Amino acid sequence: MKTDILIVGSGCSGLYAVLNLPEELDIMLITKSDFESSDSFLAQGGMCTLKDPSDYDSFFEDTLKAGHYENDQKSVEIMIKSSPDVVKDLVKYGVSFTRDENGDFVYTREGAHAHHRILFHEDITGKEITSHLLDAVKKLKNVRMYEYTTLLDILCDGSKCRGGIIRWSDGREEQIEADYVILATGGIGGTYKHSTNFKHLTGDGVEIARRHNIELKNLDYVQIHPTTLYSDNEEERSFLISESVRGEGARLYDKNMNRFVDELLPRDLLTQEIYKQMEKDGTDFVWEDLRTIPHDELINHFPNIIEHCSQAGYDVFHECIPIVPAQHYFMGGIMVNHNSKTSMDHLYAVGETACNGVHGKNRLASNSLLESLVFAKRAAKEIADERR
Template sequence: MALSQGRASAASRLHAAPSMLRARACRGLRLTTGRAGLARPPRNTVQAFADVNFDAFRPRPVAAASRHVAHELAPPVKQHDFLVIGSGIAGLTYALKVADYGTVAIITKDHASEGCTRYAQGGVCAVLDKSDSVGDHVRDTVVAGAFLNDLHLLLMLASAAASAARAVEVVCREGPARVMELVELGAEFTRNADGSLHLTKEGGHNNRRIVHAADMTGAEVERALLASARAHPNIQFYEHHMVVDLVVDEYGGAPHCFGADVLDQRGNIMTRFLGLSTLLASGGAGQIYPNTTNPHVSTGDGIAMAYRAHANVSNMEFVQFHPTGLYNPKGAGSTFLITEAVRGEGGVLLNKAGERFMTSYDDRLELAPRDVVARAIHDQLLRHGDKHVWLDISHKPRHEVLHHFPNIAATCLELGIDIARDPIPVVPAQHYTCGGVATGLLGETNVQGLFACGEVACSGLHGANRLASNSLLEGLVFAERAVNPSVAHAEHALRNCSRQLHYAAASADFRGPRAARDLNPALGEWVATRRQELRDVMWRCCGIVRRTKELQAARDYVVSLYIETKAIYKNYGINTELVELFNMATVAELVVSCAMQRKESRGLHFSADYPQADEAQRRPSVINAELKSRYDLSPYMRNMPSVLPAGIGGPASANPSKRLMRKSAPRELAVRSAPQDL
């Protein structure tokens, strides 16, 4: 990867001193559990269970500080300069670059290679052809986004200089350089006979600008990035570790993020990770729908925990349904994606009668944006009562089809489908979360020290609909742009936030309902049932075409589920399945809430009750946990005779439903507590 001369020199210094700003820390900070060296004493209400030395702020075991505290009560605390939550293209790119300045922890809840990046087929956009231009790429992106791109930046607390720029222009302009960095890193993309990069075309693009590795682009990008990250001496991986919540405290009247509470899924223990800057790169929330191309890890964890930490969340109603997921009635779990590039290379859509139906919907035919094609397929299925339509590329030369789409060909062949001869049965499937944690042009959120990029973020690039192959590009560009502000915040935290860092370490307490605890059979069955119910409700009531009555029904369900799950979560203990359900319920409620706010049809949000776009509503939807309640939740509380199902039990013996009913019901959902109060 091409690094600047300044970064290269910084990297050479770090080999001798692995902690980020060691000299600065030793000169300006001296933190212990005592009061010596602190600008302000630690909070008197906190009993210190651990001695944390932030002089060098380097990861090492934390020893017990007080002789009066039993050693077994000391919670595990780990320290790194930078925390990265997620191991896809955004997280790995950021980690490789910020590791030139300090130690990095990459926390991922499965294998590091498991995530949406790995399954991306199409490619990465880049203006590399002389006949193409950045202006054309910008135009295609804005048209696909229904002209909602960038508007939410006006609501961010970014600098005037940063706000003056536009996310679409930034990504399209800086994208080619980021793609070439992947090439330098060793990513092997498909090339022409003359050695130049082969560029394909996808829906919504007016030019060939998609760099790809056959139909396995994401897997190749992940391979190259992961190999480099594993070889870097300043990067440490924590696989099978699920981030439960962010550690947030206040400094200067603003919330600051100082780390995360993490569940070690294999050891079944909780650990507090402390960091000077934290990047969310945990992907989207496809698992709130039953038909999704997303892997099982995509449960909206990053969006949910950021929302609980009072980060702004924007445009959650814009859920992208990919038009062509492989129809497999015997399949379970994720839906296999048939990349947009199949249509870009000449594939046509046919209904069961063999008619090419896109001629009736859009002049761009199969290369219309994804929302248009998905609704057309949805309409055909409703009209004819069919379960799928056909995607046919058999009219193209066999060798071209098999050369360009080897992965799709092999997968379909397992089902008895020869794509060079037979049409492919396809149906729409949830594919991408266009909304997310609202960020500025440097990946910054309204929570200081918390950055976000990739699918978890809402940067302003996609607007109301994502243009094909802009997702990997977004992760690359904003990961690069988040590095300098992350380093700057780390310096700020070392200089000014000693009290908060000390408190974050000393207040870690994972006993009782905050302890890791396996599911018992009763709770396991309850979680599995509610998870499937949630997914079915979202598909029926908040899917490709939406109606007000159905959205109301979805809201009734997800709010009730949110309250139930939160009560159990607060009283039972922490485990992966329960935390995932809590996060899914949180994100589903955000999606439905944003959808109900938008009284128009725009991009991916199509309302049968408001089928036209309304220029007066061409603005982003923004939700923050600080905002006053959107609903009166008292009906949900009154109609819940018991929150905890029989036989579930938990560390807290009292039924939480009575305590919940005594609380202010309208605040229960809209003003969600910080992590330590969950």
């Protein structure tokens, strides 16, 4: 089988790459599970944006500070300056970010952000964005889409990628010849006992790249999210309690119901403090109190979290919930340049499987959706330019 572009992964980066490629190209998109089972669908808090030029320096500094100043500063500049155009695109595709009574965007704030700059849709922002991108891709006549189809390896001709070997849903294996391959295979959470990620996300793209001596970067930079709902069932995917909950006023308490930390610390620092407190208390979790959030704000902003906690037996309006850190995000991955190209010709990587250095050692909250979209678009534009 032949195609112009083979895209592996149906999260927001893979879908947005499709939407930014010329419609005269034949595109094949495969995904390991079903189209909705990407971590992009799980993103709760929101998506950062440069809401006005005066916030640029602060946004830039917050991103670098969270990343321990190990960030690629050019990547950070590109991400921030590209954000308004990405927002315009998403609105064009029907994404409904929360607005006030005047029709203006409402912005929330999360840990390590100096200002409110995060767009959101309730507490299911990732689902809102990715579902609309998926709907747009499904309407394209030049795109063939396949669920439950796994990339086993890439095909190479010297230093040039020329396709991939896939396993269809029925178990058959087949070589796919492609002029370009875009890896959008997601993170590594499936390799962890406790993770907010889907279990099938096991770092496939990184492993395939490693086999072919494609350059990798910062493989030890793994983010642990400080607040997931504690559960005795270790087989369950950890349910994220969004950072924006703390941004809107939620508090953390030890076993004696004493506040022990600044809730808006960067994720890695807050995680360390929670682990210290758990060890000190001899407990498996600490408490998070959402009752400090104004009642209407809690209902309107976090309905999904309220519902999930209720199903788990917790009434967030009348009691604290137990929370524990869990693996959440991978800052390392396949090393790419500012247009998402890997060290192999005709092979690109976007989203969580890629590492352009934008996040440094630790990702700032709500930069993941933005980064995935910005650099997926740049990959698509470079491929389109090369084919002209």
